[in-house]
Amino acid sequence: MRVPEHMLAAVLGSQQEARQYFSVHKRPVPQPAEGECLIRVAAAGLNGATRKAGGYARPADSGDVLGLEVSGTVAAFGSDVDGLSIGDEVCALIPEGGYAEYCIAPARQILLKPRTVDLISAGGIMENLCTAWVSIFDACRTQPGERLLVHGGAGGLGLIAIQLAVSAGIEVIASAGSDDKCQVCLDYGAVRAINYRKEKIEIGLKEHIGVVDAILDIVGGAYLSAHIDLLSDGGRICVIGLKGGSDGTLDLGQMMRRRLTVTGSVVRSRSADDRARIVDCVHRMAWPLFEQGKLKIIVDSTFPLTEAQAAHERLESGAHIGKVLLIMNHSQ
Numbered sequence: 128m129r130v131p132e133h134m135l136a137a138v139l140g141s142q143q144e145a146r147q148y149f150s151v152h153k154r155p156v157p158q159p160a161e162g163e164c165l166i167r168v169a170a171a172g173l174n175g176a177t178r179k180a181g182g183y184a185r186p187a188d189s190g191d192v193l194g195l196e197v198s199g200t201v202a203a204f205g206s207d208v209d210g211l212s213i214g215d216e217v218c219a220l221i222p223e224g225g226y227a228e229y230c231i232a233p234a235r236q237i238l239l240k241p242r243t244v245d246l247i248s249a250g251g252i253m254e255n256l257c258t259a260w261v262s263i264f265d266a267c268r269t270q271p272g273e274r275l276l277v278h279g280g281a282g283g284l285g286l287i288a289i290q291l292a293v294s295a296g297i298e299v300i301a302s303a304g305s306d307d308k309c310q311v312c313l314d315y316g317a318v319r320a321i322n323y324r325k326e327k328i329e330i331g332l333k334e335h336i337g338v339v340d341a342i343l344d345i346v347g348g349a350y351l352s353a354h355i356d357l358l359s360d361g362g363r364i365c366v367i368g369l370k371g372g373s374d375g376t377l378d379l380g381q382m383m384r385r386r387l388t389v390t391g392s393v394v395r396s397r398s399a400d401d402r403a404r405i406v407d408c409v410h411r412m413a414w415p416l417f418e419q420g421k422l423k424i425i426v427d428s429t430f431p432l433t434e435a436q437a438a439h440e441r442l443e444s445g446a447h448i449g450k451v452l453l454i455m456n457h458s459q
């Protein structure tokens with residue numbers, strides 16, 4: 128495969144309040160180092176995790192090209208890479224740099240894309256699937272037959288989390304911001320969906336839905352005390368987003384008496400070995416589910432790289448259901 132010297136990338140410029148501004152620039156194509164591959168990107172997924180709003184800070188040493196997950200074809204290798212060939216159609220979890228025609232991925236974070244998912248939709252698999260798996264099964268240790276509350280059920284992460292949990296025999300209750308979004312959560316397997324704009328999560332939810340054993344929490348502080356009330360004895364919360372801020376009230380007495388766990392997870396801040404472990408676990412659990420049609424990537428909309436700004440505005444609007452993707456129209 129001929130690799131050009133330069134590529135187009137959507138570069139993050141100024142950030143004002145909750146808005147991010149992107150413009151497209153020519154950049155040198157990066158060179159893969161030991162243990163890395165160069166991917167000719169087909170699509171890159173947008174993530175709530177790269178939004179400025181919601182108190183979710185990017186690491187201080189981040190570059191100016193966002194993008195935590197891509198699909199595409201393997202274009203070149205560094206040394207010490209096994210099991211992948213030039214031209215393989217893959218999806219990858221990457222630290223940054225996905226909003227570009229080419230990006231670097233650690234080889235251990237690359238998987239051949241599932242046969243049942245087209246190459247563009249595969250751009251929306253890895254960040255959300257790894258986050259959902261690690262939160263539901265690793266951090267919350269959720270078991271078949273238990274009840275799991277998934278907030279933001281109609282977002283990119285939420286729809287994957289619902290399907291993954293349901294396929295493991297977990298009873299899922301979802302929350303979302305409109306009746307239409309609630310219906311989508313039910314369509315993908317939730318037994319109940321709460322429109323949090325009509326039914327307050329903070330007040331009296333236990334009377335409506337009973338207790339839950341685990342919570343996939345993208346809200347954080349604002350819901351913390353309500354979540355503690357909502358948990359069954361031995362219940363677990365995994366905080367993965369801070370839409371409701373990072374400060375809340377935690378009743379340690381209840382935690383003690385009822386053996387509750389509040390934990391958190393950020394996939395991006397884990398060690399390379401841990402990310403590779405998560406990718407391996409996700410591969411073993413989720414790829415058969417893709418094959419069986421039990422796991423689908425729901426694409427809300429696609430935008431060309433040159434319209435990265437519009438793509439982020441779609442994500443910020445909150446109107447999307449499922450994944451927003453950037454597509455590369457390779458210039459050469």
Ligand SMILES: NC(=O)c1ccc[n+]([C@@H]2O[C@H](COP(=O)([O-])OP(=O)(O)OC[C@H]3O[C@@H](n4cnc5c(N)ncnc54)[C@H](OP(=O)(O)O)[C@@H]3O)[C@@H](O)[C@H]2O)c1
Binds near residue numbers: 173366369
């Ligand atoms: N820790 C990690 O490693 C990690 C990795 C990936 C993502 N995340 C986090 O996971 C969250 C979801 O990511 P995503 O990519 O799916 O983002 P997304 O597509 O923007 O989805 C967020 C969804 O949450 C809903 N929402 C917003 N406020 C809510 C609330 N108070 N209660 C219930 N739902 C609410 C939004 O719908 P409405 O606008 O209708 O409310 C939207 O559908 C983000 O907060 C992101 O930061 C964390």
